[in-house]
Amino acid sequence: MRVLIFCTLFFMILFSCKKVNRELVEERYSVGIVSTEVISYTSTKAVIKVRFFVLDSRNNGKLILENISNNIFPEFDDLTLDSVNRITTPFKGNSSVAILVTDKYYKISYESFNYESYIRKILRSCAPTNEVLLSEVGLKSDVLSIINPGFTRNALELDLPLAEMMNNNDYYEPIDSLFLCKAIDSLINYMNNNGDCQNKNIIIFGGENSGYYEQFYDLNLLYNKAILNNVTFHDFGYGQLSPITGGVQSGSLNLLLMGSRLNDIMTGNFECFESVWTDSVIFNHFQSGGTYSNSFKIKLTTNYETIEVPIKFSYYIKP
Numbered sequence: 001m002r003v004l005i006f007c008t009l010f011f012m013i014l015f016s017c018k019k020v021n022r023e024l025v026e027e028r029y030s031v032g033i034v035s036t037e038v039i040s041y042t043s044t045k046a047v048i049k050v051r052f053f054v055l056d057s058r059n060n061g062k063l064i065l066e067n068i069s070n071n072i073f074p075e076f077d078d079l080t081l082d083s084v085n086r087i088t089t090p091f092k093g094n095s096s097v098a099i100l101v102t103d104k105y106y107k108i109s110y111e112s113f114n115y116e117s118y119i120r121k122i123l124r125s126c127a128p129t130n131e132v133l134l135s136e137v138g139l140k141s142d143v144l145s146i147i148n149p150g151f152t153r154n155a156l157e158l159d160l161p162l163a164e165m166m167n168n169n170d171y172y173e174p175i176d177s178l179f180l181c182k183a184i185d186s187l188i189n190y191m192n193n194n195g196d197c198q199n200k201n202i203i204i205f206g207g208e209n210s211g212y213y214e215q216f217y218d219l220n221l222l223y224n225k226a227i228l229n230n231v232t233f234h235d236f237g238y239g240q241l242s243p244i245t246g247g248v249q250s251g252s253l254n255l256l257l258m259g260s261r262l263n264d265i266m267t268g269n270f271e272c273f274e275s276v277w278t279d280s281v282i283f284n285h286f287q288s289g290g291t292y293s294n295s296f297k298i299k300l301t302t303n304y305e306t307i308e309v310p311i312k313f314s315y316y317i318k319p
Contacts, residue, residue: 022304029064029300029309030055030258032251034089034265034272036243036315043284046292047082048315051089053265053272054298055257063271071299072275075310079294084275092268096151096195097126098187101165101205102137102180102237115205116166118236120159121259122203128153130263131196135187136165143179144186151194180206181222184241188231198230201247201266206237219244220289220319232266240291243316252309289319 034051041047056064069084099119119134126132132155134147147161184202191200223244226233235242235249242249248265251258264270279286279294286292295312 023302025300025302025305025307025309026253028057028254028302030251030254030261031298031300031309031311032258033242033249033311033313034270035246035248036313037246038315038317039276041286041317043286044281046279046286046315046317048277048279048313050275050277050313050315051087051272052275052311052313053258053261053270054300055254055261057254057257061257061261063273068273068298073297074277075295075297078280079296080278080280081296082276082278084273087272087274089265089268089270089272092199092266094197095126095130095199095201095266096133096191096197097122097130097201097203097263097266098133098135098191099123099203099205100135100137100183100187102183116162118255118259119162119166119205120155121256122262123155123158123162125260126263126266127155130267132158133191134158134162134165135183135190137180137183144183144190146190151196180204181219181241184222184233185225188225188229191231192229199266200229200231201234202231203234203262204237204241206235219291223316223318234262234266240314243291243314244318249313252311286317288317291316 031054032052034053036051037049039047039049054064054068055061059065063086072081072084074081099122101119123132123134131151131153133151136145136147137143138145147158147165149157152158184204187202188200219241222241225231226245232245232247233241234247237250248262261270277294277296279292291314293312293314295310297308297310299306299308
């Protein structure tokens with residue numbers, strides 16, 4: 001009897017001392033913007049449809065099961081939440097996917113996240129269902145460099161070229177993004193001539209200067225060309241190009257989880273949240289052809305912590 005009691009107490013103590021798995025929010029979830037679209041606007045008010053995701057690794061990388069409406073709120077007083085619902089995006093079909101990298105020195109030297117692994121995750125999640133392409137922004141004499149073998153459905157063919165592209169840098173002369181928009185223009189031409197799919201996507205890994213240099217380029221030209229050729233821009237960096245075509249904007253937290261689902265976002269039939277927000281200002285501010293930003297927060301919880309995650313979104317008022 002004493003032995004039985006002793007064993008019971010021993011296992012109770014052992015169980016109570018067992019280390020609890022402290023699950024972090026940044027490991028379990030991935031959040032980001034699927035698309036933004038201006039529904040209506042005046043000079044002092046803009047109503048924006050914002051589609052976003054909160055992916056949960058515990059739910060096979062799909063949308064979280066919880067009701068998000070109780071855990072979403074604006075970060076600033078000038079933004080008001082009008083509605084939020086679960087929706088499934090329209091099916092767009094197989095796609096031609098081009099990854100465009102610029103300012104590699106910045107990414108390698110200052111970013112703690114391994115973008116090479118992230119790009120490789122995207123390539124492998126897209127192929128072989130879709131064709132993929134790797135490219136980079138060059139300099140004035142050659143603004144776009146297509147990495148061999150061009151479009152392919154075998155992502156393994158791009159493993160070595162990706163590693164060489166991301167690591168062969170001049171560490172004293174970082175490639176800046178002065179010619180980013182011209183490179184995108186050339187990339188659209190290349191996709192039209194060499195791509196197989198009508199659904200075209202350009203994933204832009206922009207450097208720290210890309211947002212600055214875009215002001216020297218007429219974004220309306222890119223907008224019109226992208227719309228005419230059924231091209232959607234997706235931004236992962238400092239660019240402001242994704243809002244003009246309603247593409248994915250930079251995500252946060254578990255980016256590898258996001259990379260595994262990016263193909264589903266581009267193809268369509270993707271379950272996400274659709275919210276409607278009203279952005280208001282006192283003085284005349286909103287105008288045709290302008291790009292604007294705001295942000296909201298989502299409260300996410302694990303067995304270890306609760307964090308309010310800010311989600312910044314940009315939107316474009318079409319001319």
